[in-house]
Amino acid sequence: MFHTSTPVVGEEFHNRATELDQVARSIEKLSAGAPKWVAIIGPRKIGKTSLVLEAARRAYSPSLRVVVLDTQEQSPVSGEVFRHLALRVLDAAFATEVGESLERLIHSPAGYRAALLRSENFGRLPSVLRSELLEIPEGRVTDERIRSWLDAPERLAEALGLWIVVALDEFQDLAGLSPKDFALFARLRSVWQRHRRVTYFISGSARSMLLTLVTEEASPFFQHFSILELGPFTRDAAIELLRRPGPGSRPVPAELAGRAVSAIGGNPFYLQLLGETLMAMPGTPDESDLKVAFQALLFSPTGRLALFFENDFRRIVGRSTYLAATLDALGTGPASLTEVASRIGTSTAATAGYLERLKDAVTKTEEGLYRLADPTFGLWLRWRRPGGTVVPMSVIGDAAEQAVARELSATGFDLVYQSRASRGAFDLLATRAAVQLGVQVKRSSLPLRFTKAEWSRMSAEAAKLTWRWVVAAVASDGTISILDPGRAKRGREVRLDASATIENLLQWIDRTARRS
Numbered sequence: 001m002f003h004t005s006t007p008v009v010g011e012e013f014h015n016r017a018t019e020l021d022q023v024a025r026s027i028e029k030l031s032a033g034a035p036k037w038v039a040i041i042g043p044r045k046i047g048k049t050s051l052v053l054e055a056a057r058r059a060y061s062p063s064l065r066v067v068v069l070d071t072q073e074q075s076p077v078s079g080e081v082f083r084h085l086a087l088r089v090l091d092a093a094f095a096t097e098v099g100e101s102l103e104r105l106i107h108s109p110a111g112y113r114a115a116l117l118r119s120e121n122f123g124r125l126p127s128v129l130r131s132e133l134l135e136i137p138e139g140r141v142t143d144e145r146i147r148s149w150l151d152a153p154e155r156l157a158e159a160l161g162l163w164i165v166v167a168l169d170e171f172q173d174l175a176g177l178s179p180k181d182f183a184l185f186a187r188l189r190s191v192w193q194r195h196r197r198v199t200y201f202i203s204g205s206a207r208s209m210l211l212t213l214v215t216e217e218a219s220p221f222f223q224h225f226s227i228l229e230l231g232p233f234t235r236d237a238a239i240e241l242l243r244r245p246g247p248g249s250r251p252v253p254a255e256l257a258g259r260a261v262s263a264i265g266g267n268p269f270y271l272q273l274l275g276e277t278l279m280a281m282p283g284t285p286d287e288s289d290l291k292v293a294f295q296a297l298l299f300s301p302t303g304r305l306a307l308f309f310e311n312d313f314r315r316i317v318g319r320s321t322y323l324a325a326t327l328d329a330l331g332t333g334p335a336s337l338t339e340v341a342s343r344i345g346t347s348t349a350a351t352a353g354y355l356e357r358l359k360d361a362v363t364k365t366e367e368g369l370y371r372l373a374d375p376t377f378g379l380w381l382r383w384r385r386p387g388g389t390v391v392p393m394s395v396i397g398d399a400a401e402q403a404v405a406r407e408l409s410a411t412g413f414d415l416v417y418q419s420r421a422s423r424g425a426f427d428l429l430a431t432r433a434a435v436q437l438g439v440q441v442k443r444s445s446l447p448l449r450f451t452k453a454e455w456s457r458m459s460a461e462a463a464k465l466t467w468r469w470v471v472a473a474v475a476s477d478g479t480i481s482i483l484d485p486g487r488a489k490r491g492r493e494v495r496l497d498a499s500a501t502i503e504n505l506l507q508w509i510d511r512t513a514r515r516s
């Protein structure tokens with residue numbers, strides 16, 4: 001089965017042996033009383049939370065608790081984060097016994113107190129700690145209270161004989177909380193450093209900010225974290241993930257999985273989305289299913305991956321049309337500063353500023369060229385440009401389809417792969433305003449020959465779908481001829497030769513429209 005909506009653990013968790021090892025060692029150190037903090041750095045949806053949860057699952061012991069909090073759960077980020085963190089730690093300690101979530105009771109202090117007081121373990125805590133914990137949901141956020149919330153995990157762990165892993169996601173966002181650089185982080189460090197039964201994992205997708213936070217001498221966290229950089233799956237691991245059979249489904253054939261991975265890359269989330277889309281189609285996925293899956297997922301305005309990228313795009317560029325143009329300019333491929341500047345039509349000084357503001361969406365190659373950090377995002381950027389509907393064919397189509405797509409796109413058509421059910425006998429659907437044109441691609445030089453059965457199937461499908469249709473012949477030297485089925489020669493078989501060539505497709509469409 002494929003899973004895309006929540007972090008994955010257990011059987012659904014794949015790969016990442018070395019990373020699991022590193023996290024496991026850190027958890028071992030915790031139970032030896034010498035916690036070692038880990039900073040997990042990696043782009044959105046690369047599997048940061050899954051890694052922490054799976055490592056914790058594997059390290060299971062009755063006294064180990066894992067608490068995960070994403071600072072972006074509440075926005076804007078405020079000191080309330082620490083109240084929630086404390087409540088989540090309480091949940092880890094008492095929720096099973098109490099039978100309900102204490103964090104959920106944050107807005108009902110009386111209910112919260114009643115729930116906690118039902119717990120026998122809670123009753124065994126030192127009374128000072130008990131009264132502090134009972135007050136958590138109430139009152140304003142003050143420095144003093146933040147301090148008490150931050151200390152709660154260690155005090156609880158000590159009193160109850162627990163070991164706790166606290167994982168804070170999108171950690172860098174806490175920087176916004178304190179106007180003075182690093183002031184908050186210095187406080188966190190000074191509290192956390194005294195903790196012996198709690199270890200801290202921080203993670204986030206803002207790579208450079210997190211790296212600065214843990215590697216720069218001026219930072220309070222300098223040398224306090226071991227760094228774990230999480231990247232895409234290797235090609236083999238990615239293929240394996242796609243080929244994993246699910247109940248009742250047949251696995252993606254190896255060759256097809258290889259092509260899919262070449263096109264979509266190794267981000268496990270993208271792979272899961274693709275696997276899910278393929279599995280929703282009947283039978284063992286084949287090449288045309290793969291094309292349709294890409295079209296549905298990435299190259300359509302409502303595709304799940306397209307929506308994910310749309311969201312990312314907005315987050316990255318905000319309202320700036322210049323930032324949007326700069327990202328767009330990099331969609332074509334790596335480029336030097338001067339090239340980017342000329343693509344967006346502005347000075348190199350201004351361009352350098354835009355590239356800087358695009359932060360982790362852009363990286364630099366060893367040769368000093370700028371490129372998009374995520375090539376799959378680049379595909380989506382190229383697709384949504386004018387004429388970009390040929391991108392799917394160039395990513396997953398063969399040479400003939402690409403050539404035909406380019407030719408038709410030059411006359412203003414948009415091209416899509418359609419599902420088998422909705423495209424009938426045709427390889428591609430080309431649309432231009434209200435015109436829908438079915439395109440049958442033939443990899444052969446003229447003349448083309450069709451059996452009568454093949455021919456009547458195409459005409460019947462076109463009639464049923466109310467599409468106009470043409471045949472595109474692509475010769476081995478790459479020459480393309482667009483052919484008019486109305487000028488086919490019918491005998492025992494159906495023949496299309498050079499005399500059926502449409503010289504001007506737009507005029508042909510106009511003419512045939514008037515006739516019909």
Ligand SMILES: Nc1ncnc2c1ncn2[C@@H]1O[C@H](COP(=O)(O)OP(=O)(O)OP(=O)(O)O)[C@@H](O)[C@H]1O
Nearest residue numbers: 003004006014044045046047048049050268269272
């Ligand atoms: N090791 C893995 N094996 C299989 N699938 C995975 C793995 N890691 C991640 N995934 C897939 O990626 C998705 C996102 O994973 P996860 O939530 O762990 O990522 P994240 O980096 O924490 O994301 P976010 O940026 O939203 O915090 C999961 O729902 C799952 O589909």
Ligand SMILES: [Mg+2]
Nearest residue numbers: 048049050169
């Ligand atoms: Mg996460």
